[in-house]
Amino acid sequence: MLKKKYVDKDVTAIHSLNYFTEKLKTWYKASNNFYYKMFLDQVSYATAKANCQEKKANLASVGVRDSSMRNHLISLASGENVWIGLNDIEHEGNFIWEDGVVSTADNTPWINPPDDYEGNEDCVHLTETSLNDYDCSKLLPYICEKFV
């Protein structure tokens, strides 16, 4: 029988995702009337964005700006790191939500200010508590959001 000699980080992440609640496996209608779905394939921010758009959706934006909806999404995602729709790709330090809304202190719940680590973090993922800027080429699952 074949045995794996090691388990790398990504495999561990996929394993832990098995524990997230069933709700986000299909389009889930939240109390804000938007629908959410979590995709478990681990992809770059650009691919995640394109995959959501293919489904007539956006990377989650509206729901993430709302504190109670954000906490709800974090619990539905079991605190996994997942891409959501916020980036400063165009201009360093000027974050824009994927639905076009400009990020402000009021609508963006950084616990720590984005650190643009090694000058290479322009995309944002949900953490178990809040938001973090991260390397856009890293591979993460993601949450799409659509209105109908």
Ligand SMILES: [Ca+2]
């Ligand atoms: Ca940045």
Ligand SMILES: [Ca+2]
């Ligand atoms: Ca960071």
